[in-house]
Amino acid sequence: MGAYNIQITLPDGTRRPVQAGSTAAEALGGKSLKKDVLAVKVNGVARDLSAVLTSDASLEPVTFDSPDGKDVYRHTSTHIMAQAVKELFPSAQLTIGPAIDEGFYYDFAFDRPFTPDDLEKIEARALEIIKRDLPIARMEMPRAEAVRLSKERGEDYKAEIIETMIQDPVISLYKQGEFIDICQGPHLPSTGYVGAFKLLSSAGAYWRGDERNPMLQRIYGTSFPTKDALKAHLDKLEEIKRRDHRKLGKELDLISIQDEIGPGLVLWHPKGSLVRLLIENFWREQHLKGGYELVYSPHVARLDLWKTSGHVDYYRDNMFATMKVENNEYQLKPMNCPFHIMIYKSHLRSYRDLPIRYGELGTVYRYERTGVLHGLLRVRGFTQDDAHLFCRPDQIEPEVSRVLDFTFFMLRTFGFSEFEVYLSTKPEKSVGSAENWTQATSSLEAALKSRGVAYQVDPGEGVFYGPKIDIKIKDVLGRSWQCSTVQVDFNNPERFDLAYTGEDGKAHRPIMIHRALMGSIERFFGILIEHYAGAFPTWLAPVQAIVLSITDKQQAYAETVAAQLRTAGFRAEADLRNEKIGFKIREAEKAKIPFMLVVGDRELQGGTVSVRGRSKADLGSMPVPAIMELLRKDTVQAVLA
RNA sequence: GCUGGCGUAGCUCAAUGGCAGAGCAGCGGUUUUGUAAACCGCAGGUUGGAGGUUCAAUUCCUCUCGCCAGCUCCA
Secondary structure, eight states: OOOOEEEEEOTTSOEEEEETTOBHHHHHTGGGOOTTEEEEEETTEEEOTTOBOOSOEEEEEEETTSHHHHHHHHHHHHHHHHHHHHHHOTTOEEOOOOEETTEEEEEEEOSSOOOHHHHHHHHHHHHHHHHHTOBEEEEEEEHHHHHHHHHHTTOHHHHHHHHHHOOOSEEEEEEETTEEEEOOOOOOSBGGGOOEEEEEEEEEEEGGGOTTSOEEEEEEEEEESSHHHHHHHHHHHHHHHHHOHHHHHHHTTOEEOOTTTOTTOOEEOHHHHHHHHHHHHHHHHHHHHTTOEEOOOOSEEEHHHHHHHTHHHHHGGGSOOOEEETTEEEEEOSOSHHHHHHHHHTSOOBGGGOSEEEEEEEEEEOOOOGGGOBTTTBOSEEEEEEEEEEEOGGGHHHHHHHHHHHHHHHHHHTTOOEEEEEEEOOOSSOOSOHHHHHHHHHHHHHHHHHTTOOOEEETTOSBTTBOEEEEEEEOTTSOEEEEEEEEEESHHHHHTTOOEEOTTSSEEOOEEEEEEEEEEHHHHHHHHHHHTTTOOOTTTOSSOEEEEESSGGGHHHHHHHHHHHHHTTOOEEEEOOSSOHHHHHHHHHHTTOSEEEEEOHHHHHHTEEEEEESTTOEEEEEEHHHHHHHHHHHHHHHHHO
């Protein structure tokens, strides 16, 4: 090898000559390199530390802090798991094993599901492989040879992957000990780089995600550089469990879903109903302020209505079966839009009337397959905070801008402050002219830009009838939920032959915009429960304050205080039971009531209450008007924030 | 819908091919209490449902309903 030098450039701008043929690791500092450098970006492309440098390049160390670093780390982790599986169960075939958001999985073709017992053994073996600190080497070979090698090793799925999914003439493989896997890489330099490693669960998964294909056995796991980081992650998983709306919904007596009633059908208990009432009241108020007209529509209608709308053609699989009434077929409604359209159609409309905005908290029923139902998040009967805007093409942009403002206002009010916005463009199967699509899409973009909203484009992900904007919220645990959607629709105005009379006296076709802010009230409520861990802010709390008497001497006073609060418009209760104060506080804490007002003889004498906020906050003694002021401030603040 | 797991008192969970149990909640009593669980007692069940094997099934088998995890789907 020639002893000529090449230039490398480091992220801080320093340049350094190194010998051509050096590895990236050597170029970065050789043996002094710490174990927290996992890989390297050569000219922006993630590579192994062992990658050989042959020309001038910019180098950037990749650490666990970066998404690339996590990816490399977890990818090697999943190889380690796969090696453990192959060692313990040689007949298991490798398929795919990617790094995912917070860990990794690997799918194996195996003749039976892995048991929790298997998982323990696999984990133990994986830890041993980490201890062996096997060097991980990259190899390259021609496709045909890689296919042959895979078949030789009994890895038919791997051979299929190369043959059908990879175009490159040269295939890269990674080897650690006896374990070989086809993989693009990059990987960690050795198995010993993995600090903390844990397997989490196993489940079936179809080959290539298609239920007609054989079922594979998937194992999920995660890994972190340190035990503490792993523990933090496991703690977070515990926290997610603690906040599960199905658990809290039951504990706080908010809702139930019962066998006798049917899967995916929700009973709203009094406390849950109260929260819902508060949400809906706020929603209606804001819509009236925002220039919407509120409407109601029936829960069933003639099937023909949905033939006209196209739902029968496109979405019958997700609709409940029709019912026969007096020789006519009726359908439980899966959507509200046809009704709003029919309200629009009940008059001749002038261009002066537009935009027309119909809003409805409309309850719809959709047949969801049993396997997808999930608490409040995925149900069969739910209420959409639906609205349909009928407008001229030139009104799309201002209307969408208004909707965006409105959406962010609503979501912020419910405590969400981080958003991800997606613009979905024309899919392969679509209706409407190219011109329509272009104009609508650019109107959506213009609206987003006018609002200074950062967004990503999802090419081809629009609905067949028009482009859309989806907004995802991030909850307090950093999880994303899609709630809001704004969809332009060219299809329904056409199908229902909607028209308005223009300035020119001629009939024109209006554009429809479907939009939902919260999406489904059920789902949004589920998200809210988890976001707040059941501890609703005062303005949404079903019970805002509870008066706790110390002995029955203060019963009358406690009732008076509670009554005063209720008269002033607060949701207050009194706990007069013959129980110790510690017990009453415990129950009130468990019920997550924002304010506990303890009244004993001292308070009785002074006409005060001793205020304890949720989670131990001691707010001291105060007269009744003062606690009312506190409640008022706490309530108003949230709504105006 | 598919694969796997699960289904026992209102809730959380034990147990066994041979009379189904605990804690909490509920009810009755005692206690009159100062910031996260006072004490005693009582009651509570066709072990999700149907069928089968067995002298005997909550336990084993089949079907069915539902739940959970994942896959798939999501206007």
